Amino acid sequence: MTAPGPRRSRLVVLAGPTAVGKGTVAADIRDHHPEVWISVSATTRRPRPGEVHGVHYWFVDDTEFDRLVAAGELLEWAQVHGAARYGTPRLAVEEKLAEGRPALLEIDLQGARQVRATMPEALFVFLKPPSWEELVRRLIGRGTESEAEQARRLETAHQELAAEPEFDETIVNHEVHAAAEELVALMKHQQESADS
Structure with missing residues (x-):
């Protein structure tokens, strides 16, 4: 008789408004918790300074993105801020x-x-800014978007903040490492609950 394989884990989905720090929290988890696998999204947007293909995103052109969608190879995908498309490769997840x-x-x-x-x-976790003013400060402070893009993202952020009740849990991103540790603790608790 063969021993059973590992128990299937529960997917954790982290979302929240633009500029709340989702990517920064994920990067902190990547740096401090190698046991956590973080999905790498495909995107049609241009890389920002310091971003590495295959680490931060899979940077693809529109033709390749269309192929991924048509083949059903994305778990989800969307056009974000009326510009670039992002999607999650299904097979790796x-x-x-x-x-x-x-x-x-x-x-x-x-x-x-x-x-x-x-x-x-899946477990759905909403990452929330400490305040609207802090979200605005973070978005403008990044300096990676034009004024028009900043205005568009802030308008989107208002709508995104209203979605918090759709989520199972909320983490307030007062400080990146603390938010990352809270998320990892939540993931470990979910895994232990599934195993017991």
Whole structure:
């Protein structure tokens, strides 16, 4: 008789408004918790300074993104801020969950809603700014978007903040490392609950 394989893990989805720090929290987890697998999204947007293909995103052109969508290879995808498209490659997520490894998706609100439709058993965590003023400061302080893009993102952020009740848990991002540790503790608790 063979021993059973690892128990399938529960996907954790982290979403929240633009500029709340989702990517920064995910990067902190990547640096301090190698046991947590973090999905790498595909995107049609241009890389920002310091971003590495295959680490931060899979940077693809529109033709390749269209192919991924048509082939059903994305768990979710969306056009964000009326510009670039982002999507989560399905196969890698399924493989990590089957291995029983803690798996995290750091995605936008549209993507989280699509994942809820296809994987309602996932745990949905909303990352919230300490205040609206802090969110504005973070977005403008990044200096990576034009004024028009900043205005568009702030308008989107108002709508995204209203989605908090759709989520299972909320973490306030007062400080990146603390928010990351709170999320990892939540993931470990979920895994222990599933194992018991």
